[in-house]
Amino acid sequence: MRRRGVPPEAIRRFWREVGVAKRENNVEVSLLEYCMRDHLNKVAPRVMGVLNPVKVVIDNYPEGQTEELEAVNNPEDPDAGTRKVPFSRILYIERDDFMEDPPKKFFRMAPGREVRLRYAYFITCNEVVKDHTGEITELRCTYDPATRGGDAPDGRKVKATLHWVSAEHAIEAEVRLYDRLFQVENPAGAGDGDESGVVAHLNPDSLKVVPSAYLEPSLRGVEAGYSCQFERLGYFCVDPDSSPEKLAFNRTVTLRDQWAKITGKGKA
Numbered sequence: 001m002r003r004r005g006v007p008p009e010a011i012r013r014f015w016r017e018v019g020v021a022k023r024e025n026n027v028e029v030s031l032l033e034y035c036m037r038d039h040l041n042k043v044a045p046r047v048m049g050v051l052n053p054v055k056v057v058i059d060n061y062p063e064g065q066t067e068e069l070e071a072v073n074n075p076e077d078p079d080a081g082t083r084k085v086p087f088s089r090i091l092y093i094e095r096d097d098f099m100e101d102p103p104k105k106f107f108r109m110a111p112g113r114e115v116r117l118r119y120a121y122f123i124t125c126n127e128v129v130k131d132h133t134g135e136i137t138e139l140r141c142t143y144d145p146a147t148r149g150g151d152a153p154d155g156r157k158v159k160a161t162l163h164w165v166s167a168e169h170a171i172e173a174e175v176r177l178y179d180r181l182f183q184v185e186n187p188a189g190a191g192d193g194d195e196s197g198v199v200a201h202l203n204p205d206s207l208k209v210v211p212s213a214y215l216e217p218s219l220r221g222v223e224a225g226y227s228c229q230f231e232r233l234g235y236f237c238v239d240p241d242s243s244p245e246k247l248a249f250n251r252t253v254t255l256r257d258q259w260a261k262i263t264g265k266g267k268a
Helices: 008-018 029-043 195-199 258-267
Strands: 053-058 067-072 082-087 090-094 114-117 122-130 136-144 171-178 207-215 227-230 234-238 247-253
Touching: 008 029, 029 227, 029 234, 029 247
Parallel strands: 053 136, 171 247
Antiparallel strands: 053 090, 067 082, 114 122, 122 136, 171 207, 227 234, 234 247
16 A cells, blocks of 8 residues: 555544444445545645657647746645646647547547647647558647637637646656456455455456556656656556656556446446
8 A cells, every 4th residue: 555655644534434343344445545535635746647648749839949837736735836847849648638529528639629738728639640550640730829828818718628748858657557456345245255256356457557658757756655646647656666767656546436436337
């Protein structure tokens, strides 16, 4: 738990919430995850990272130009201050934040649609570039220079704000996406009680490894045990396996309780 970045404050709160009882009880792990999120939300600095990147080229942004944009370290803590994030012509965004043929309620990037880049500008996707297999390799976009900081002088609104990193300045890291070990709350009570019954409820997605994620350069040089929030993605901690050449991050907990929705569907 320490290696994954679970804060001791969250563990102590969890035990206070559970209390002391005279009989055996099964406590849902979602309570511990809630305590983790609640504490980390208050203290963890925010950074931007892209786990499954697609390249964005801003055609009307000057080649070779770089500017530094001001980003908030923690909106829950005004004393945490701000940091500088580099912005350039070529960026990475999450592949899941783009759809070529989006459904009705998909508000993120799509051809001809304008979105906001966090702390940066409004951009519009004009062209989708694919390789010979049909895989999207890059998005050709334009930006509105008047929208620096994320607001339009004419008052127009966009429905989505995306996180990003500058391709030129990003650092590469391995990211380990840990999730719950079991697919049910009480695996011992879900079957006949023997070992095979418990194994049957193992979560095949309890660990996914992203070998090459791209993170903002403010994380360069952070030490093992450093915790932060990757905006829109979750809370992460630097693993002791890290090296100066390549950092390794373990996911502590997601931003939301994803299992509540999964469990609800199962009951329905």
